[in-house]
Amino acid sequence: MRWDATEPAGPPVAPAQALGGPRSPGESLTPWLAVVIVAVIFAGGLFGYDQGVISGALPGIKATFSLSLLMIQVVTSWVTLGALAGSLAAGALGDWLGRKRTMLFAAALFTLGAAVQSLAPGALVLVAGRLTIGVGVGVAAVAAPLYAAELAPANLRGRFISSYQLAITVGIFLAYLINAQLSVSDNWRLMLGAAAVPGLALFLIALVAPESPRWLMMMNRRADAAREAHKVEPGTDVDAHLASIELALRQDEKAAPWGEVFYREWRRPLMVAVGLAIFQQITGINAIIYYANQIFASAGFATEASQATVTTWAIGGVNVLATLIAIAFIDHMGRRKLLLAGLIGMGASLMVVGTAFGFIAPEAQLAASPGPSAAGILTVAALVVFIASFAFSLGPVVWTVINEVFPAQIRGRGVALATAINWGSAYLVSQFFLSLVQAIGSSLTFWLFALFCVIGWAWVYRVVPETKQQTLEQIQHMWTQKHLGSSQ
Numbered sequence: 002m003r004w005d006a007t008e009p010a011g012p013p014v015a016p017a018q019a020l021g022g023p024r025s026p027g028e029s030l031t032p033w034l035a036v037v038i039v040a041v042i043f044a045g046g047l048f049g050y051d052q053g054v055i056s057g058a059l060p061g062i063k064a065t066f067s068l069s070l071l072m073i074q075v076v077t078s079w080v081t082l083g084a085l086a087g088s089l090a091a092g093a094l095g096d097w098l099g100r101k102r103t104m105l106f107a108a109a110l111f112t113l114g115a116a117v118q119s120l121a122p123g124a125l126v127l128v129a130g131r132l133t134i135g136v137g138v139g140v141a142a143v144a145a146p147l148y149a150a151e152l153a154p155a156n157l158r159g160r161f162i163s164s165y166q167l168a169i170t171v172g173i174f175l176a177y178l179i180n181a182q183l184s185v186s187d188n189w190r191l192m193l194g195a196a197a198v199p200g201l202a203l204f205l206i207a208l209v210a211p212e213s214p215r216w217l218m219m220m221n222r223r224a225d226a227a228r229e230a231h232k233v234e235p236g237t238d239v240d241a242h243l244a245s246i247e248l249a250l251r252q253d254e255k256a257a258p259w260g261e262v263f264y265r266e267w268r269r270p271l272m273v274a275v276g277l278a279i280f281q282q283i284t285g286i287n288a289i290i291y292y293a294n295q296i297f298a299s300a301g302f303a304t305e306a307s308q309a310t311v312t313t314w315a316i317g318g319v320n321v322l323a324t325l326i327a328i329a330f331i332d333h334m335g336r337r338k339l340l341l342a343g344l345i346g347m348g349a350s351l352m353v354v355g356t357a358f359g360f361i362a363p364e365a366q367l368a369a370s371p372g373p374s375a376a377g378i379l380t381v382a383a384l385v386v387f388i389a390s391f392a393f394s395l396g397p398v399v400w401t402v403i404n405e406v407f408p409a410q411i412r413g414r415g416v417a418l419a420t421a422i423n424w425g426s427a428y429l430v431s432q433f434f435l436s437l438v439q440a441i442g443s444s445l446t447f448w449l450f451a452l453f454c455v456i457g458w459a460w461v462y463r464v465v466p467e468t469k470q471q472t473l474e475q476i477q478h479m480w481t482q483k484h485l486g487s488s489q
């Protein structure tokens with residue numbers, strides 16, 4: 002599978018954007034395209050909801066099942082482990098079942114996982130539900146942007162894919178809002194079970210949504226492909242569109258073997274993509290997304306209601322708003338500037354959080370203490386800066402760069418590898434964050450994340466090239482030149 006050349010993408014975009022055919026610019030949103038985008042938004046929103054909901058559900062789960070620290074982390078992080086497996090399987094699933102049925106499969110997993118979690122009689126069943134929903138998240142994280150990329154007309158593709166990234170942050174925000182409403186009653190079963198409603202909605206939308214003409218062409222179902230292409234965009238020249246898909250598919254046959262991802266010539270793009278995937282996670286974003294309530298509790302926000310309110314607005318709301326900034330500036334200011342500025346904001350704010358936690362009594366950490374202290378207020382302010390800095394930089398920019406640095410023949414595999422490494426790093430951080438806090442304290446843990454920001458800044462400065470407004474071919478040419486330069 003392959004990506005198309007023209008427009009850099011947003012989140013974990015999967016192979017095969019090689020579409021969009023020759024169409025006139027200025028095409029508008031047809032009703033069927035609206036169905037496509039609604040499906041994609043639901044998929045992103047569900048992903049975000051599952052990221053955000055756990056922070057509010059944990060206190061109730063802990064109380065119901067008397068969980069150990071290890072089990073709290075397992076309950077939190079195994080969604081990521083499931084997502085790692087799901088994202089690795091998604092490419093093959095998408096080719097085998099079709100894009101539409103893969104989305105249906107992901108929606109079914111979401112719904113099933115939500116139901117299992119909410120009805121879980123014990124911690125092990127709960128973890129099974131978390132894994133199930135995680136696989137759904139991983140499959141959707143690859144399938145939905147792929148579906149968007151394949152069905153969007155070229156002039157709308159960037160927006161279609163960015164809307165998936167934005168939907169993730171909106172999903173996190175909504176989860177926080179629901180957590181805040183339900184925190185008084187500690188109703189974690191309802192918080193987790195609520196995902197079944199949009200899960201079911203996604204299932205119904207995917208049921209009526211059009212199939213990707215590209216996949217139908219891959220399956221040699223030309224008549225069906227023509228019907229779907231005409232349905233989605235009645236104004237398009239269907240024959241020309243299908244001819245361009247055919248051409249792209251023929252080029253696909255020449256796709257390089259897996260091993261080429263590791264060729265010396267492509268070492269730099271591989272390093273850039275994998276490095277960014279790792280730095281996006283080891284600088285601590287998901288420690289904060291998942292454990293926000295606990296961080297605020299240890300910073301002195303005593304009641305669950307007050308923790309939920311701060312988490313909703315300071316983390317969830319700011320995350321959505323600052324993502325809009327990135328979407329507005331990414332092509333204009335460029336990737337490097339956003340990454341470097343964001344890492345400064347993230348590093349500086351983490352240092353403030355680390356210092357503030359130095360003033361909070363260790364015994365108060367990880368347990369609610371009475372009333373937010375000055376250090377607690379400072380922590381909130383610094384975490385707002387952290388989230389905003391992440392959301393206008395490492396959040397969307399990392400996915401964009403991952404999707405544009407690889408040369409065409411290894412793009413599919415390169416992106417899959419970087420995505421899997423991103424999930425793997427997210428798993429490690431969420432699995433071991435609380436243990437790390439217990440072993441070295443909150444203060445040093447945040448200082449460690451800050452140190453990774455400093456290293457990340459120096460690394461981005463040295464290694465990540467500016468890729469704004471370059472065609473993918475120009476980017477590819479740049480790597481070849483650099484490789485020739487360095488081997489002379």
Ligand code: BGC
Pocket residue numbers: 052169170173281286287290320395396397427
């Ligand atoms: C990251 C996720 C993170 C989310 C927060 C994404 O770009 O990949 O791990 O939870 O941003 O908004």
